[in-house]
């Protein structure tokens with residue numbers, strides 16, 4: 001357990017100080033995140049640097065220039081892999097993407113929000129490529145370092161653990177002289193465009209309009225309820241009626257957004273965008 005100093009300053013005050021300093025140093029504002037997430041991630045970083053109190057950590061953050069980027073890395077959890085939660089991607093592959101193509105024709109426009117190091121948008125591009133569906137993926141994330149890795153497109157073989165064997169060759173190729181890694185094929189790279197974007201801000205990324213599908217998975221869980229709602233409403237506004245919204249396994253839209261979505265029947269977090277119904 002963390003010991004707080006006996007004197008006065010509350011944990012919330014110190015955390016507010018840490019977030020203010022993070023805003024100053026990185027330009028990113030984490031005040032829209034759930035307090036519990038922030039506390040857990042800061043404590044996780046404190047363990048790594050061997051600091052026991054939040055006030056000492058604030059001093060450390062102030063005095064060590066590089067610490068803000070280290071904490072940024074902890075605050076933005078980038079756990080991901082190709083074809084993560086296979087049954088969702090099975091449905092996308094077998095039903096949703098072919099269905100969208102039949103309905104709208106091509107090219108399909110997909111937005112992958114909180115794309116981490118590229119595993120998710122490349123998987124989506126791979127499904128398009130394998131099915132011969134024209135289309136592109138806009139992939140955005142708050143973390144520039146993650147996007148640099150995404151643009152490199154080189155992954156440990158373990159990142160393919162859920163990807164069906166039959167799809168691997170379509171999207172990935174061996175790295176010469178390196179057994180442990182694979183790299184994304186040029187055909188996939190051409191379909192994915194990366195852009196830095198903070199989903200909690202008010203501005204949308206450049207070129208954000210009229211999507212056939214939005215994948216917003218495993219980001220919502222970190223955000224406060226009203227920010228979840230605001231970001232989802234913003235996304236619904238740029239998702240075409242008849243398009244598809246995909247959330248993470250533990251995520252569900254609030255009523256103000258759910259009224260313009262229809263869950264697909266199987267147990268996944270896939271929704272069809274429909275004309276809004278009044279909330280009862």
Ligand SMILES: C[S@@+](CC[C@H](N)C(=O)[O-])C[C@H]1O[C@@H](n2cnc3c(N)ncnc32)[C@H](O)[C@@H]1O
Pocket residue numbers: 076077078079080081084113114115116117120140141142143146197198199200216217218219248
């Ligand atoms: C757990 S990963 C999810 C990756 C992928 N969507 C998946 O489900 O496998 C969460 C990602 O959201 C990004 N993220 C966190 N806060 C964000 C924000 N405010 N705006 C955009 N991306 C954010 C993190 O940097 C991280 O890459």
